[in-house]
Amino acid sequence: AQKVTQAQTEISVVEKEDVTLDCVYETRDTTYYLFWYKQPPSGELVFLIRRNSFDEQNEISGRYSWNFQKSTSSFNFTITASQVVDSAVYFCALSERWGGATNKLIFGTGTLLAVQP
Amino acid sequence: NAGVTQTPKFRVLKTGQSMTLLCAQDMNHEYMYWYRQDPGMGLRLIHYSVGEGTTAKGEVPDGYNVSRLKKQNFLLGLESAAPSQTSVYFCASSYIPGQGSSPLHFGNGTRLTVT
Numbered sequence: 092a093q094k095v096t097q098a099q100t101e102i103s104v105v106e107k108e109d110v111t112l113d114c115v116y117e118t119r120d121t122t123y124y125l126f127w128y129k130q131p132p133s134g135e136l137v138f139l140i141r142r143n144s145f146d147e148q149n150e151i152s153g154r155y156s157w158n159f160q161k162s163t164s165s166f167n168f169t170i171t172a173s174q175v176v177d178s179a180v181y182f183c184a185l186s187e188r189w190g191g192a193t194n195k196l197i198f199g200t201g202t203l204l205a206v207q208p
Numbered sequence: 209n210a211g212v213t214q215t216p217k218f219r220v221l222k223t224g225q226s227m228t229l230l231c232a233q234d235m236n237h238e239y240m241y242w243y244r245q246d247p248g249m250g251l252r253l254i255h256y257s258v259g260e261g262t263t264a265k266g267e268v269p270d271g272y273n274v275s276r277l278k279k280q281n282f283l284l285g286l287e288s289a290a291p292s293q294t295s296v297y298f299c300a301s302s303y304i305p306g307q308g309s310s311p312l313h314f315g316n317g318t319r320l321t322v323t
Contacts, residue, residue, distance in 0.1 A: 095250075100248075126311060128314075134296070134316060134317050135314065135315075135316045135317070136298065136300075136314035136317075138311045138312070138313070141311050182250060182251070184251075195253060195256065195266070196251075196253070196312060198250035198251040198252075199250055200248055200249060200250040201250055
């Protein structure tokens with residue numbers, strides 16, 4: 092069964108620390124997509140990144156980087172030099188092929204990141 | 209460009225009352241979704257639609273109905289609200305996903321409390 096596990100419920104760091112958010116997934120599909128979304132205190136869901144199962148290259152976008160490893164079924168997210176504005180709930184999600192229609196996203200339970208000044 | 213707009217933003221219902229949540233998107237997306245978010249449970253799919261006039265059940269459809277009469281609108285109905293339906297509801301839309309590559313665009317959510 093498809094499943095996304097975010098074992099870290101809450102993480103608290105001090106500003107400028109690096110922090111890694113873990114995501115482990117389970118799927119029987121050979122083709123799938125992984126996503127990260129950010130939910131700041133204001134409540135909206137903001138798309139951060141999409142990665143397909145055939146592309147294991149790490150990606151860096153400013154202070155954000157993502158490490159996708161199929162061997163361990165993990166798609167971890169690192170924030171370098173964290174800032175208070177990074178405080179949010181972060182969701183990892185997996186797209187599932189489903190009745191011929193794709194794009195059903197299965198979400199993890201989220202990790203609450205608190206960055207203290 | 210408004211993206212995905214949900215109305216209302218907040219609502220309080222009494223048990224047994226009914227209501228409809230409206231989702232509108234202006235991106236000409238084919239797919240639309242309703243999710244609910246509960247503490248410690250992430251987001252769970254209630255219903256979805258792959259195009260105008262179509263709807264299908266998601267992970268937690270019981271107690272909800274949906275309609276997609278127009279491509280840009282996706283309505284979520286609660287016929288007889290129950291306290292277990294207290295939640296934050298998110299609507300989302302996406303292009304025809306192909307190989308599941310299209311990210312979902314979310315609305316800002318509706319916070320519903322059922323007393």
